[in-house]
Amino acid sequence: MNKKDFIEIWGDHVDLKSMLLSMFICATIALGGYFIAFNWGSTWQLFLGIFGAVIGFVLSVIFIQPKREVEVE
Amino acid sequence: MILIQMILIALLAVVIFTFIGYIPGTDETSVLMPITLALVLTNIAPILILTFFIAAIVTLNLTNMMPAALVSLPGGVLSSPTIEHTLKVKQEHQSPKLIRKIAAAAFLGVVITIPLSFLISQLILPFANTIKPYASYLFLFGAIFLALNSKNKGLSLVSIIPLGLLFQAFRALYWHFDIVSLDANITTSFFLAITVGPLVHSLIHLFDPLQRQALTRTGRKYFKVPKDDQKTSLNPFKILSKEELKNASLATVISNFLFVLSPVGLIILLGESLGKKTTKQSQPYLTVSIMSALAQSTYLSGIIIPLFALGIPLSPTAIGPGSALFNAPPIYTLENNLHFQLTSGQFVSAVVVGALIALAITYFIISRYASKITSFILKKVPHEAVLGLFVGFVVLLSYMEAGVVNVFGVFIISYISGSLNKLGVNVGVQFMTLYAAPFLLGWLM
Numbered sequence: 160m161n162k163k164d165f166i167e168i169w170g171d172h173v174d175l176k177s178m179l180l181s182m183f184i185c186a187t188i189a190l191g192g193y194f195i196a197f198n199w200g201s202t203w204q205l206f207l208g209i210f211g212a213v214i215g216f217v218l219s220v221i222f223i224q225p226k227r228e229v230e231v232e
Numbered sequence: 233m234i235l236i237q238m239i240l241i242a243l244l245a246v247v248i249f250t251f252i253g254y255i256p257g258t259d260e261t262s263v264l265m266p267i268t269l270a271l272v273l274t275n276i277a278p279i280l281i282l283t284f285f286i287a288a289i290v291t292l293n294l295t296n297m298m299p300a301a302l303v304s305l306p307g308g309v310l311s312s313p314t315i316e317h318t319l320k321v322k323q324e325h326q327s328p329k330l331i332r333k334i335a336a337a338a339f340l341g342v343v344i345t346i347p348l349s350f351l352i353s354q355l356i357l358p359f360a361n362t363i364k365p366y367a368s369y370l371f372l373f374g375a376i377f378l379a380l381n382s383k384n385k386g387l388s389l390v391s392i393i394p395l396g397l398l399f400q401a402f403r404a405l406y407w408h409f410d411i412v413s414l415d416a417n418i419t420t421s422f423f424l425a426i427t428v429g430p431l432v433h434s435l436i437h438l439f440d441p442l443q444r445q446a447l448t449r450t451g452r453k454y455f456k457v458p459k460d461d462q463k464t465s466l467n468p469f470k471i472l473s474k475e476e477l478k479n480a481s482l483a484t485v486i487s488n489f490l491f492v493l494s495p496v497g498l499i500i501l502l503g504e505s506l507g508k509k510t511t512k513q514s515q516p517y518l519t520v521s522i523m524s525a526l527a528q529s530t531y532l533s534g535i536i537i538p539l540f541a542l543g544i545p546l547s548p549t550a551i552g553p554g555s556a557l558f559n560a561p562p563i564y565t566l567e568n569n570l571h572f573q574l575t576s577g578q579f580v581s582a583v584v585v586g587a588l589i590a591l592a593i594t595y596f597i598i599s600r601y602a603s604k605i606t607s608f609i610l611k612k613v614p615h616e617a618v619l620g621l622f623v624g625f626v627v628l629l630s631y632m633e634a635g636v637v638n639v640f641g642v643f644i645i646s647y648i649s650g651s652l653n654k655l656g657v658n659v660g661v662q663f664m665t666l667y668a669a670p671f672l673l674g675w676l677m
Contacts, residue, residue, distance in 0.1 A: 163450075163451070164448050164449070164450055165448070165449050165450075165451075165452075166438065166444065166447050166448060166449070167447050167448075167449045168431075168434050168435070168438075168447065168615075168619070169257050169430075169431060169434070169615070169619070170256070170257065170305055170306070171256060171257065171305065171453060171615040172449055172452060172453045172615070173614075173615050173616050173619070174616065175438065177614070177616045178615075178616040178619055178620070180616075180620075181614075181616040181617050181619065181620030182619060182620045182623040182624070183620075184620060185620040185621050185623060185624030186620075186623055186624045186627040186628070188624070189624040189625070189627060189628040190627065190628060190631060193628060193631065193632065201273060201562075201632070202270075202273040202274050202275070204632060205266075205269065205270045205273055205628075205632065206270055206273075206274075208628040208632065209266060209267070209270055209625070209628070211624070211628075212621055212624030212625055212628060213621070215620060215621070215624050216617050216618075216620060216621040216624070219614065219616060219617030219620050219621075220612060220613055220614065220617045223614040223616050223617060224614060225610065225611065225612070225613065225614040225615065226452045226453060226614070226615070227452055227453050227454075227455055227610050227611070228452045228453070228454045228455065229455045229457060229607050229610045229611050230454075230455070230456050230457070231456075231457045231459060231603070231607050232325070232456060232457065232458050232459050
C-alpha cells in the first residue's frame with residue numbers, strides 16, 4: 160500500500176483532485192441532461208438532470224478508487 | 233389496480249433508498265427531497281407519491297444505521313448520534329447483535345407511530361383552521377425554540393433575523409432583475425444550500441494552506457467490517473430486552489407529541505437520557521435501540537401529522553425532506569397539496585402500505601446481509617463520487633430555479649449557513665428561518 164496523502168472531509172479520506180473532478184463531472188452531466196430536455200417542460204428537465212447527476216456518480220464510481228482499506232472479520 | 237401500483241412504487245422506493253442508505257454520508261434531506269420532487273412533478277396520483285415517500289423514509293432511516301453500526305461511519309444525519317455507542321459495541325465484536333436490535337427497535341417505532349400520529353392528527357384537526365393563519369408565527373417560534381435547544385443558543389438566536397434577511401435579499405434581487413416571476417418564492421435551492429452548507433464550508437477552507445495541512449491524512453482509512461449472523465430469530469420481541477422494549481416505546485410515544493422539534497435533536501435528547509437507565513454494559517444497546525426507534529418515529533410523525541391535519545409544513549421533516557409534498561409548484565402549493573387531495577382512507581392506506589412493505593423487506597435484508605452490503609459499498613463506492621453527486625444535485629436545482637445567478641447565490645448562502653452551522657447554529661433553526669423569512673421582513677419594516 161502506498162502512503163499517499165489524502166484530505167479528510169465529512170469523516171472519510173478523499174483525494175482532492177478526484178473529488179473536484181467528480182463534482183465537476185456530476186454537475187456538468189446534470190446540466191447537460193437539463194439542456195437536452197430544455198423544451199420538454201420542467202418534469203423532464205428535472206428527470207434528465209437527476210439522471211445526468213447519477214451518470215456522473217456512476218462514472219466516478221468506475222474511475223475513482225475508494226481511499227479505504229476494508230477487511231471483513 | 234391502485235393497490236398494485238402502490239406496492240410497486242413502495243418497492244421502487246425500497247430499492248433506491250436501500251442502496252443510498254448504505255452509502256456513508258448521504259444526507260437524508262438532500263437525497264429525499266430532489267427525488268420526491270421529481271416524482272411529484274411527473275403528476276402521478278397523490279396516493280402513490282405518499283406511499284413512495286413513506287416507504288423511502290422507513291427504508292432510509294433503517295439502512296442509514298448500518299454503516300454506523302458496522303464501521304462507525306454515519307449513513308446519514310440521524311445515525312450520527314449513535315456513533316460513540318456503536319463504537320463500544322464494535323470493540324466487543326457484538327455488532328451483529330446490535331444490528332438485530334436496531335432493526336427490531338425500528339419495527340417498534342414504526343408500529344407505534346403510525347396509529348399514534350393519526351390519533352394526534354385527529355386531536356389537532358378541529359383546531360386546524362385556527363392554527364393556520366398563525367403559521368408564520370409558528371415558524372418563527374419554531375426557529376426560536378430550536379435556537380434555545382441548539383449547541384450555541386446565543387448565536388442561534390442572534391442569527392435568525394440576519395439569516396432571514398439574507399434569504400429575502402436574494403429573492404428580492406431575482407425579482408428586481410426579472411430572473412424569476414414575482415410570484416415565485418425560491419425555496420428548494422435555498423433549502424439545499426443549508427443542507428450542503430457544512431460541506432461547502434469545509435471545501436472553502438481547503439483553500440487556506442494551513443487548514444488544508446490540518447486536514448491532510450497519510451494513507452488510506454482502515455475499516456474492519458464484522459460478519460453477518462445468519463441463524464438467530466427474527467422476532468423483534470425476542471431480540472429486544474424488556475428494558476429496551478419499554479424505553480424505546482416510551483421514547484417513541486414522547487417524540488410523537490413533539491413532532492415540531494428537530495429529529496436529530498430529539499434523538500440526542502431522548503436517546504442519551506433514557507439510554508442511561510440500565511447497567512453500564514447494556515447502555516450502548518439500549519441507547520442505540522432507542523435512537524433507531526426514534527429515527528422512525530420522528531420522521532413519520534413529522535410528516536404524517538402536519539400533512540394529514542394541517543397541510544402546512546410545520547415540522548422539520550415536513551419543511552425539509554418532505555417539502556415537495558407540501559409545496560412543489562406548479563403541481564402542489566400550500567393551498568392545494570396532498571392534504572387537500574387525499575381522503576382520510578387514502579391517507580391511511582398509503583402510509584400503511586408504504587411503511588409495511590419497506591419495513592418487511594428492509595428488516596429481513598439488514599438482519600441477514602448488512603455486513604455484506606456495507607463491505608461491498610465501502611470497497612466500491614468512493615467518497616468522492618458521493619460528494620460529486622451532492623454537488624450535481626445542488627447545481628442542477630439551483631440552476632432550474634433561477635439560472636446561473638442562483639448557482640452563485642446558493643454557493644454564498646451555503647457558505648454562510650455552513651459557517652453558522654460549524655459555530656453551533658443547527659440546520660433546524662436555519663430551515664425554520666427560511667420559512668419565516670417573508671413574515672420576518674414584513675414585520676421588521
